[in-house]
Amino acid sequence: MPKNIGFISTRFAGTDGVSLESAKWAEVLWDDRHISYWYSGLSDRSKDIAYVVPEAHFGHPENEWINERLWKRTQRDPLVSSRIRDLADYLKGTLHDFARRYNLDFIIPQNVLTIPMHVPLGIAVTEFLAETGMPAIAHHHDFYWERTRFSVGCIQDYLDAAFPPSLSNIRNVVINRPAQEQFALRKGESALLIPNVFDFDQPAPQPDEYSADIREQIGLEKDDLLILQPTRIVPRKGIEHAITAVGMLKDPRCKLVISHAAGDEGMDYKHMLEEKAREEGVDVRFFDERIGEVRQFDDEGRKIYTLWDLYPHADFVTYPSTYEGFGNALLEAVYFRKPTLVNRYSIFIQDIEPKGFRFALMDGIVTNRVVREIKRILDDPAYREEMCEHNYRVARRHYSYTVLRRSLRTLMTALTGLN
Template identity: 55%
Template sequence: MSAPAANTGHRIGFVGTRFAGTDGVSLEAAKWAKVLWRHEHISYWFAGKLDTDPSVSTLVPHAYFGHPDIQWINERVYGRTTRDPEVTRRIYAIADHLKRSLYEFVSRFDIEILCIQNASCIPMNVPLGVAIATYCAETGFPTIAHHHDFYWERDRFSVNAIGDILRMAFPCTVPCIQHVTINSEAQRALSHRRGMSSVLVPNVLDFEKPPQAVDDYNSDFRASIGVEPDDILFLQPTRVVPRKGIEHAIALIKSLGNPKCKLVVSHESGDEGHEYLHMLQDMAVSQGVDLRYIPTRVGEERGVNDDGQKVYLLSDAYAHADFITYPSLYEGFGNALIEAFYYRKPVLVNRYSIFVSDIEPKGFDVITMNGYMTRDVVQKVQAVIEDPTYRERMVEHNYELGKRFFSYAVLRRKLRALVTNVTGLEDL
């Protein structure tokens, strides 16, 4: 296949376990595709779970980490140090099937650049990582590997029976792959552990486009979830998993001692079981905190849920929020924090490591805590709630910094360099 002429679009194949829903990888991949599409590149999709246009997509069920065969493997390779030969056989058998599917995907759509989205760094689907590694080793295909999370960052993968495979495929280090990391700690770790350089591309939002405001559709959001017009709505815009530290948001509301303060959690539980959700609900009851858990009311599209209730966008929830809580213990980047800046909302941040290294030095005006709630933190939140002038100055300052450091314009410049790196042609 001859190389395309400079300044023409490329056919780019996005490869991952899942491109569906509102998880961080799916959202960031969609942003990349949107920016690339604006510059005449065409995006195609390969995954085990998809909500993309079927005419530009290849659905391969074994690429999804939730497939029963993949779950069977995961149950036998983590939390132990040796594996049965049958596990090895299945890993490579499924990897061979997935590799052949990649060959067919590239051929069917005449793909020119592969863009791997998190499938070569976090071993949720071991055979898919092996398939990508062997495909790249066999073809030398121009590939951009976008790494959101590395396995060595997660305790759940620290004891495993696949060290040989992890070193080979997570990530694969063949020369045709241009690695991309989303924070400076990951960039340093990749260099130290694998001797590989990478391009740092932060997660972004479209700061050039005004955020969703209160409109005719979402004007009843508060009433719909049982929150009064004069209540102070604290929004926790994250999934319910332990690393989000939501117990600190409950402690904050308790310490404020204002019955008008309501905590609304927008996303679902279940990725790591429901025990954490139940603990939070019990904690809220015992401390007299009004906690509203509304994942069935916030979705990817406006409409109606299975119970006939009105469904809102996350942007609708942000439009009505008075304050954002983000007390995460660990984050690969921190999308909800950038969203708070974008929607011009004040925010409480637990000083997780990536915030300290990559976001805080930019000069954002946020209320910070260091792993626990203090009287000083509570007083600062109270001051933001009570002083609208101070609050407005804070959120406008953060919006302007967000536009400078985490906008689509930043992503556009980064993608131009990445496409040039793997093709040798000036682009975008």
């Protein structure tokens, strides 16, 4: 039976994991004619199905004021508690209005009951569910206990109550096995594991007239090899290892192209990467100013491309992350049939590697063995193609929309008793 479903988050915009995965969930739910509506503080969804409340965004000034007084301290001022309560009450009222406006049958909180970037919103969603009894699937991407910046704070009472809450009308979903185990230990409840997915039944988009000149715009010569680092510039992405690998290849054709910007965690890391590239003679191209969420033209009349415009032109992908909640960019590389260097981060070891993928693998450092494998991949087209086709088949079996569709149907049946 088709239902009206409300997705709730601080932001549904751009290419962050929550925005991307929630869109995939909505696409799969539409296969069963469920209609999705979107509540958030920032949104790029269609206006007729989006309910935007600026105070719900984690970057809203009131929430930033609150956050500045919650973390790295062990005692909470009564004024902070009052401001949290006031904002939570306001947001709860908007959630009730959201549910009435779209006649919602079901809600899917996306990470707002998981990571306490917006404590008042987490409290508001928890109380909304307690008051309405509406069935919900809480999709958890990053728990607070997985992030060091949330290790010291003065809100354990709120964390215990709302991140996530224990309510009979909620079913919990996590994206990796360690999170599933920790959730059971910390909350005493079970959670269903649903990994990030791609529509592997549909072929990846190929270059068209708009994106045909992207290598030229990067400044590459015809014989250059585009080594793509498809991530933001933050320390946990381990981009220094990509620079080391390219330097050890000793091939002047290899150009390391970084697709996204720095700034989320300061600029020091980018400056370090620039210095390292100079010292090791690696040609690094920062292309973030020309990569956007949608195709458009900037103020200078230059084309803005999407990341998916860039992938088809890559000769090799580097993914040397030291930590990932799952690894969306890794699945993207497989989806576009690109050979990839992977640092064996913990979730990869436990959840992804056992599936039988074939990558150039490193364990924290780039060794001569790793570089020899990369050279073989770049120099041997038959070896490279067989590797990429194998990975695509494995991903289609384990990380396709079919897997997601089956899991969501099971969850919704368990919560509603209806097929």
